Amino acid sequence: MEDEWRPKQCSVLLPTESMKTMAESVGVGQLQEESCVALTEEVSYRIKEIIQDALKFMHHGKRRKLTSNDIDHALKMKNVEPLYGFQSQEFIPFRFASGGGRELHFYEEKEVDLSDIINTPLPRVPLEVSLKAHWLSIEGVQPAIPENPPPASKEQQKTESTEPLKAVKPGQEEEGAIQGKGQGAAATEGKGKEKNVARLKARSTHELSVEQQLYYKEITEACVGSCEAKRAEALQSIATDPGLYQMLPRFSTFISEGVRVNVVQNNLALLIYLMRMVKALMDNPTLYLEKYLHELIPAVVTCIVSKQLCLRPDVDNHWALRDFAARLMAQSCKTFSTTTNNIQSRITKTFTKSLLDDRTQWTTRYGCIAGLSELGPDVIKTLILPRLPVEGARIKAVLEGPVISNIDKIGAEHVQSLLLKHCAGVIAKTRPLPDNLEQYRADYSYLGPLLHSHVVKARAQATLQAQQVNRTTVTITQSRPTLPASQSSLGGTGGSRAPSIIKVPSSLTLMSTRPGTPTQPSPSATKYIVMATSAGAASTQQVITLGASQSSSPVTSTVPSSASAQQPLVKVETAGGGASSVGGSRTLQKYIVVSLPTSSSSSSSSETKSSTTVPSSSASPISAEPTVKTERSESPGASFHGSH
């Protein structure tokens, strides 16, 4: 480290051009080169001197950040008049300008009209300093209260998992201290003697305290239970609570086992719930999931590419789940992929392999494409665009050929719309103008014309978006990382109902947005699943049925099993053609979850008595499939505009 800065420290000087510029700014033109050099050295030296003094003030001010006040004080100490006017701002906004072959960084000094200042209402008075006392430690044990930091910081978890060797050597003290005494969850007794032992031993699984066990039970039940409000609360807790570190292994096992069981059972709703749990865990800023990826990633990938995720693939919208899981996958690739674990490349290989396989089913094909597309435009460009003609031909064979099966047709339609959605944006960005229809047809065969129209639209929207900046803000609010859920009426019907009569007392709007990492709130395709489900006891039992068949699964352990059986189904009704090629057309999509007895899960019974139908409009949070297509890569606000 020292070697890095040492060579530099000798040569850090202001450029002579700066001297010239400054001289010009005070009215001295034609400064000799030699005087510039002399000035440079002198000025650099003096600046260093002042900064060194300012650092003293920073240290004595007990701060880590050097402020402009420190510099003022240092100047004052040297009997130099301080610079006035920099006081209030923490961040000094230097602007950059270039022109005439010169580049300038300058501080914009605006002329301020005094009357403006006088007339503006006074800013809010800052809060008064206040004193607050809390227990940092009680007889050597740090109590787990909000005033104290969470047991293990994210960085620590990260170093532990990514660099286990390093964590043992210099971090040993921290480790030993925290494990041995600080938190003392496991080792409060015998600090003295067992400390050495604790240091040698690798981290063992923690016994959860009774409170933690209760919490775990509550959270898992709420996450897979029927009450959406509770679920939202539970997910919120997972996403924000700082102290979950010790429970992380249990959560990850719960998720992976849950997915394993429910995929076999084709229980779409539960899979969705579990994926939302994964999302919440990822959102928690105090958790570092790297150690649990071996359980989580297979679960997520299963939800992306599984051949069948629901009992009725022709009507249920398992596509939304695949999209959501694909976004989760992309997020974890971004967050956790390192040169050692190579998550991204391994995932990409997996997807590509089954994409290239001719025998792959439409559902899996859809998942592969979705998973790849979410990894970014580069992946789309290199892996999907070359496949477009092949995929186009395959889609054509199903859509235009003799009708073999309805399921295949739906699958093909979805793959087509997915391809259009993701590829159009990338093509719009990479392909040079003009957009020639014939050229497109030549390049992409069957999908050419469709792509062409989409690309044209994407380009139009991009330009529009540039003009209408205000529109964008509307969509930005949508890409919140949390999953808000609203429930219109709570617990209208309780108790048992006749199995044949399906009541939907409450309708929930589940907005599954892209799992945006906090660092990059990129606009994304927004999907809304409108689900109508029965509240109360009935849907709690859905879970039970599933768990009952496999007694070993963790689901059963969390939910008390009972006899009666009801199972949710998700039905998709697409009005006006889901894969409509005409971009502007109003489409209608309903995702209806109905509770059905397992025995009578025939297709006819899924005719709903009550369902929610939401027409797509610019104001409503529902955006229809075709209009979303370009959203991904280009413009958040464009989608709204397009649907006008």
Place this chain on the structure above:
Amino acid sequence: MAAVQDAPVEADNEKEIKTETLNDAAGNHASAAGGVIPSPPVASTSSSGPAKAGGPGSEEQQTLMAVLQFLKKNNFVGAVDVLRREAGILEDSDESQGQELAASALGGAEAGDATCTLSRASSCTTSTPAVAAAPAKGGEDQPDVNVVLSAYSQQGDPALYQGYYSGLKKFVESVLDCHRAELSQLFYPLFVHMYLELVYNNHETEAKAFFEKFSGDQECYYQDDLRVLSGLTKKEHMKGNETLLDFRTSKFVLRISRDSYQLLKRHLQERQNNQIWNIIQEHLYIDIFDGMPRSKSQIDSMSGSLAGEAKREANKAKVFYGLLKEPEIDVPLDDEDEEGENEEGKPKKKKPKKDSMGSKSKKQDPNAPQQNRIPLPELKDSDKLDKIMYMKEATKRIRLGPESLPSICFYTFLNAYQGLTAVDFTDDSSLIAGGFADSTVRVWSVTPKKLRSVKSAADLNLIDKESDDVLERIMDEKSASESKILYGHSGPVYGVSFSPDRNYLLSCSEDGTVRLWSLQTFTCLVGYKGHNYPVWDTQFSPYGYYFISGGHDRVARLWATDHYQPLRMFAGHLADITCTQFHPNSNYVATGSADRTVRLWDILNGNCVRIFTGHKGPIHSLAFSPNGKYLASGATDGRVLLWDIGHGLMIGELKGHTDTVYSLKFSRDGEILASGSMDNTVRLWDSIKAFDDIETDDFTAATGHIHLPENSQELLLGTYMTKSTPVIHLHFTRRNLLLAAGAYNP
């Protein structure tokens, strides 16, 4: 002659500080002279009197001297003569002072430490480096600088410097292992001096090349200084650069065994390497000892200071580190506290912070100073009441140890906007004071009892003075509030300290003043002006009345609350004094500095009695153990070092913190050392074990060679993270509850 004149000439523009300058010069002179140089006649008048008498006599003398200087400067020859005759000042007295100064500035061979003291003190109190200069060489623009640097004027071939240095390097690498570590110490001072010589003689490019080639070889803890050096590339820069002046005016001290020294000497003589030999002769002080050469780790633990290690002689003086006897107080109640009653008339030894350790022997501690060595204020009735309270509390004190760690209560300052700069608790933990960057001092009551101020004079007149509850009646109920704000400073407040009787509060600030506030009226009583630069820390004596302050001007000042001028000035540090602390017996003060040394000063005579080197960064916290034997110091490098005051040795190193240690505190019984740091942690250390482990055999004590046990991990009893709140103050209540304070920095 010229020397004394120079200082006021420089300071003339700022008339206000002129007398100050003289005060400084004379005061320092005396304090330093007392230690090493035989006192010149004039110095003896200024400060060798007892503490209290220090004020008027010397002040008069100094004022006269100041007037004389002024007259001389303006060529009022007649007036000078008249005044001199009338005041009875000998012609030669100021002359002799001048010569003394001159001699020292030239760098006399054995005057090492005193020299630097002198020149440093005068150079920093005046804003320009008016280094106590030798007779000015006529016609020079900056005589002072030239004098300081004149030693560099010797010409050597600049091209050969690299050769010289690498030659020495090769030699050191070739010697036996046991000598190599010792001789490696030479690299850094030689490197700096050679570089400065090159710069001084305007060999800019050679200097740069030299620096680039060899700066990487230096020990990493010198990097702060190297950074300063790297910026310095021109002769003009050398003027007024404090680090550089320090280097020149103080000899870099090295401790080398005789064998190694002989080796070096032989090598240099064989090679006829006069350049290096000259530097060693002129700029280094080599403290030669007989015996085994030291190992690398031994050297590393002691080095790091700006001016090398402390000389062995510097730590030889006897320090009375024992505690004073407590005055006898009749304790009316308390069956637990038997001795209180039956020892009528006999002075009872009740160590304020040690009695529950079980050491209740009535004998006078052999290491304790005379009871009246430093005059202490009389105990008032209220003080006695407080003592009784203290003893009652002490009986309920929790015995701490590795098995029973203290509970920590954390006081978080919210909405401080990064502005909290200093905190203090009263001894009875009833009040907390905070100094802020916005120049305010705020006082909170942490008990349900609210803060009330005394009624106005007119209202006080109406009170029945005979009534029993007169003390209650004088308080103004209307003013009761949980916190009070004290306005008065004009810069960030860097230090606050409560008086032991809770009637006063001291604060020091960037504006160069120390202020005394009344906690009865919540107004400022006195502004102590003396430091012209930011004052970094101030601290009340444990017995009240005296206080110490230290700041950027590198001089620590001892004040009494009823004197507006300092009683003592402690000069000798080579960089800012960053923290100050009184010894529990109030006879000594410790100061920590940015020159990476801790010094212990005797209040009686102003001598520096201990110099502790070993820190690798500016020191920001100090704490004496309650029994007065040990000192703990924490620095920006995150390490806490433990010192044995009696032997003058480093006895422990506590590693663990990752950022500046801003606060240190021993528990009331001295069993636990708590440290709080910028890295948002409070750590607890087993101090009993740390002090037990030391081997103080005679050899160690005699040579000062220490073997530090690598046992930080075993001594660390606990680490407690706060939520992004740097810990800037720690305090043990009388019952051994640990209070910590800091501002939340979101």
